[in-house]
Amino acid sequence: MNSDTPLVQPRGVAPLRGWQPSRGAAVAASVVLVIIIAACALAPLIAPYDPTVQPNILASSQPPSLAHPFGTDPYSRDVLSRVIHGGRVSLLVAVLATLVSVTLGTAYGAAAGYARGISGAVLERLLEALLSIPRLLLLIAVFAAWREVPIKGFILILGVTGWYGLARLVRGQVLALKAQDFVASAHALGATRARVIIRHILPNVLTPVVVAATLGLGHVIVLEAGLSYLGIGVRPPDPSWGNIIQDGSDQIAAHWWISLFPGVAIVLTVMAFNVLGDALLRELRPRQIETG
Amino acid sequence: MAAFLGRRIAQGAVVVALVATIVFLLIRLAPGDPFAASMADPRISESVRNEWRRSYGLDLPISQQYLRYVASVAKGDLGFSFSLQRPVRSVLADALPNTLLLMAVALIASFAAGIAVALAQVRRRGRLSDRVLGGVSLLFFSVPDFWLALLILTLFAYWGPFPIGGAVDPTSHDLLGPAGRIVDRLNHVVLPALTLTLLYFPLIARHQRAALLDELPSDYVTTARSKGLTEKAILSRHTLRNALLPVIALFGLAFPALLTGAVFVEKVFSWPGMGLTIVNAIDSRDYPLLTACVLLGSAFVVAGGILTDLLYRRFDPRLRDEL
Numbered sequence: 001m002n003s004d005t006p007l008v009q010p011r012g013v014a015p016l017r018g019w020q021p022s023r024g025a026a027v028a029a030s031v032v033l034v035i036i037i038a039a040c041a042l043a044p045l046i047a048p049y050d051p052t053v054q055p056n057i058l059a060s061s062q063p064p065s066l067a068h069p070f071g072t073d074p075y076s077r078d079v080l081s082r083v084i085h086g087g088r089v090s091l092l093v094a095v096l097a098t099l100v101s102v103t104l105g106t107a108y109g110a111a112a113g114y115a116r117g118i119s120g121a122v123l124e125r126l127l128e129a130l131l132s133i134p135r136l137l138l139l140i141a142v143f144a145a146w147r148e149v150p151i152k153g154f155i156l157i158l159g160v161t162g163w164y165g166l167a168r169l170v171r172g173q174v175l176a177l178k179a180q181d182f183v184a185s186a187h188a189l190g191a192t193r194a195r196v197i198i199r200h201i202l203p204n205v206l207t208p209v210v211v212a213a214t215l216g217l218g219h220v221i222v223l224e225a226g227l228s229y230l231g232i233g234v235r236p237p238d239p240s241w242g243n244i245i246q247d248g249s250d251q252i253a254a255h256w257w258i259s260l261f262p263g264v265a266i267v268l269t270v271m272a273f274n275v276l277g278d279a280l281l282r283e284l285r286p287r288q289i290e291t292g
Numbered sequence: 293m294a295a296f297l298g299r300r301i302a303q304g305a306v307v308v309a310l311v312a313t314i315v316f317l318l319i320r321l322a323p324g325d326p327f328a329a330s331m332a333d334p335r336i337s338e339s340v341r342n343e344w345r346r347s348y349g350l351d352l353p354i355s356q357q358y359l360r361y362v363a364s365v366a367k368g369d370l371g372f373s374f375s376l377q378r379p380v381r382s383v384l385a386d387a388l389p390n391t392l393l394l395m396a397v398a399l400i401a402s403f404a405a406g407i408a409v410a411l412a413q414v415r416r417r418g419r420l421s422d423r424v425l426g427g428v429s430l431l432f433f434s435v436p437d438f439w440l441a442l443l444i445l446t447l448f449a450y451w452g453p454f455p456i457g458g459a460v461d462p463t464s465h466d467l468l469g470p471a472g473r474i475v476d477r478l479n480h481v482v483l484p485a486l487t488l489t490l491l492y493f494p495l496i497a498r499h500q501r502a503a504l505l506d507e508l509p510s511d512y513v514t515t516a517r518s519k520g521l522t523e524k525a526i527l528s529r530h531t532l533r534n535a536l537l538p539v540i541a542l543f544g545l546a547f548p549a550l551l552t553g554a555v556f557v558e559k560v561f562s563w564p565g566m567g568l569t570i571v572n573a574i575d576s577r578d579y580p581l582l583t584a585c586v587l588l589g590s591a592f593v594v595a596g597g598i599l600t601d602l603l604y605r606r607f608d609p610r611l612r613d614e615l
Binding site: 128129132133134135136137138140141142144145146147218222225226229230231232242245249252253256259263266267270271274275 | 303304306307310311314315318319322430431433434435436437438439442443445446449450548551552555556559560570571573574575577579582583585586589590592593594597
């Protein structure tokens with residue numbers, strides 16, 4: 001056991017073993033995700049109102065009714081429409097940021113796992129240092145200093161600060177695969193290093209990467225919501241699940257519907273991603289199935 | 293052991309220095325002045341603004357500003373808070389004990405709850421109650437920190453014996469005796485600590501359950517069963533002890549998660565700790581205060597990592613000979 005690498009990985013990144021979802025739970029999670037993603041993708045067609053127009057300021061903070069199933073917010077906007085459009089932003093941010101993280105993490109992990117000698121040691125130490133940086137605090141510092149970060153920059157920074165755990169995972173896998181016979185035979189057949197990494201090693205790393213990315217999606221959704229709640233994430237008037245909750249948080253006891261529904265949307269989505277990640281882990285790595 | 297500790301502390305110092313440098317550069321390279329709000333005031337003349345910049349050293353080239361910053365942090369001078377008009381150090385000295393109290397209560401409660409849930413699950417493994425507890429854990433694992441805090445705040449705003457804001461009762465606290473003050477403080481810690489516990493116990497329960505299940509096929513469990521011990525006794529007396537090791541690691545790793553949670557939970561419950569200080573520093577663009585909070589937070593997280601390693605060595609003798 002190497003004492004430098006903690007056995008436990010930070011929240012959201014690691015393929016955690018624990019509650020093993022049944023097939024039914026995984027199917028239910030997939031259905032929930034398909035519905036949420038479809039609703040968000042078709043937001044302009046589905047949402048009953050425009051999410052940013054303030055139609056009638058006298059009808060602000062109305063409780064749920066037939067006309068507004070999720071009520072209206074302090075600016076008289078329809079909360080249901082904002083949750084649907086906000087989900088679009090939140091999911092897009094999460095997916096794109098995760099893509100950035102997965103790309104960087106896989107590339108770095110493969111390089112760190114494959115490199116030998118000094119370069120390998122340097123890459124490993126650097127990764128350890130990066131892993132110790134508290135992500136939320138760093139993001140708070142970044143976004144508080146650079147106000148008005150455009151959404152592309154926001155996504156990029158979320159992605160760039162989110163790949164360390166994945167890189168460690170990939171590095172470990174690559175280290176183990178490197179010692180396998182098929183890698184030696186590929187080398188013996190004259191394959192270049194780049195070819196061995198891309199054609200022989202990376203396909204075998206895909207499984208844990210997919211699992212980690214699925215679990216990571218949920219984590220990024222929560223992170224984005226938190227930053228938007230603090231007022232340094234997605235900027236109003238564009239809705240995101242986090243900043244809709246923020247809209248209702250000052251008056252939460254009186255106008256609970258503004259914060260409740262986007263929160264439920266987050267919980268459903270993140271839980272679905274977590275169930276799906278657990279299920280993928282079980283399907284794809286049969287040796288980890290627990291006999292109860 | 294001393295060599296190991298020295299090496300880990302040196303590594304940790306490098307990380308904190310790295311964070312400090314990143315944060316310093318980010319803030320100094322950001323567009324506009326650090327105290328932009330007053331700088332933009334049209335009633336203030338350019339010469340006064342230049343005088344301000346000079347007094348904070350903002351007219352110097354960035355390399356010199358960096359050296360000055362490093363030198364002052366090394367001396368323990370964290371700067372002056374614009375928004376509170378107090379030295380940053382005294383602000384943090386007030387806030388830190390509150391956060392430590394909150395985190396300590398939450399840490400103990402979430403470990404107790406997490407281990408208890410895992411034991412209950414493993415005792416009835418594969419059955420309905422195992423699944424239900426697992427589902428509940430997963431639910432809380434998926435809830436955003438600030439939303440859960442808002443939910444609990446709303447629930448207890450209408451009923452319940454516990455206060456929903458602050459660290460002490462603002463009117464009666466000073467009039468209470470020493471025992472009364474402690475009770476007052478503990479009453480105030482209940483809801484924020486409950487929120488953090490609900491957020492963090494699932495991680496412990498999930499890991500503890502997996503660790504317990506890993507131990508069950510061991511020979512000593514079979515031996516204990518053949519001796520006629522009850523399943524309950526085997527689990528709580530034999531298996532749990534061996535399965536605690538992976539969970540001990542979570543103790544130090546809890547620091548980043550609890551600190552993150554504390555930022556949101558303290559804001560929602562107006563708990564006057566580091567988290568609330570950070571949120572207020574964001575809102576008032578108080579960069580010296582924000583930088584110092586991020587620095588202290590990183591030091592905290594790094595310390596958690598070192599603590600994890602030490603706990604491992606303490607409880608797993610196999611690791612002691614390794615460097």
